[in-house]
Amino acid sequence: MEVEYIFEEDTKEPTKIHFQFSREFCIQFGISFVANLLIFITGTHIGWFGPTILKLSLNTSEIQLTSSEISWLTATLPLGGGIGPVFGAVLANRIGRKNTILLATIPEIITWILIAYAKNIYHLCIAQFIKGIIGGAAVAVVPMYVAEISSPQFRGINGMFFQLHYTLGALFEILLVSFVSIMVNAWIASIIPVLLFVIFIWMPESPYYFLIKNEIENARKSLRILKQSDNIDRQLEHLRRVVVEEQNEWGLL
Structure with a gap:
């Protein structure tokens, strides 16, 4: 689905759309940047997993995982991701695109807290499963929202945030996990959905x-x-x- 917000009178000749920096562009650019923080968060789900598995495999880890438990933990994120888009699409049409994005931040915060205080594999699997659902919902609703609030000449540049935020989110976690404990990492990462909620509520x-x-x-x-x-x-x-x-x-x- 593609929605046009700038229109000319119906003519036989196609209208050429010129890109220009303006207040309109700045507003839509800023809103798109903030909305895609949910995609940044989705990227952190991927970046967190690999380095964290290495830490949990060490003998010094509080939660020591067997190869079987690692397999279960690996499967829970994509399992949640498989059903997440359904939730995202349904909620986007029921409560709105904006409210769906806001709603996704709440379980995201909860899952980081659960990871911070996790004592066994079950806590981690639950957190990863919920994160998978959030990520799947984000992939469904964020591009929808950005496309619908962007004018045609800005839609391309606003659309680039999806891949950019996803990559930066993964890189952020890969670097962060390497230098801090799992608990500290979880508390730092939980700040991002809080910021998203506080800022995006005004969009x-x-x-x-x-x-x-x-x-x-x-x-x-x-x-x-x-x-x-x-x-x-x-x-x-x-x-x-x-x-x-x-x-x-x-x-x-």
């Missing part, structure tokens, strides 16, 4: 989601923030038609 919801819910005025307010303009009637009307056409196509009306 606008997707206008597309508001129109799906027939909340026209909320969609108008959201577009004003994203476009940094009061002249959004044409964009709003076009987006409303897109929503109606898609709902008719899927037999929802």
Whole structure:
């Protein structure tokens, strides 16, 4: 699904879209950067695992894992990741893209606390399974949100944050685990979802989601923030038609 927020009058000739730095770009760029912190967090799930397994395999580790337990711990993250996108997609359409991203930060914080005080393999497996669900949900909802709040000429540069944040998140954990204990690492890593929640709560919801819910005025307010303009009637009307056409196509009306 691709949503256009800048539109020209219908013409036979295609309209060339020019990229330019503006207040509109800065707002959408900043919102996309913050939203993708959830992808950064997903990257930390991958970066944490390898170095931590090496530490848990040492005789000096408080939780010493056997090869069988390591196999179970390895399987729990992708297992959760397999069902996570379903939760992400359902929640995104039920409670909104923004609220789904915010909601994902809460279990993320809890899982790091669980890891910090883990006493056995079961605690770690539960934490990894939940992290898998969070990561899967993030992969479903974050690109959806970024695409829907980005104007066409900014969508490409905003979309680059996905891979960038994921890679940086993995690298962050690989380096961090090497220098601190598992408990200290968990407390440091838990700061990121807290920051995401505190900052992202001020971000606008997707206008597309508001129109799906027939909340026209909320969609108008959201577009004003994203476009940094009061002249959004044409964009709003076009987006409303897109929503109606898609709902008719899927037999929802």
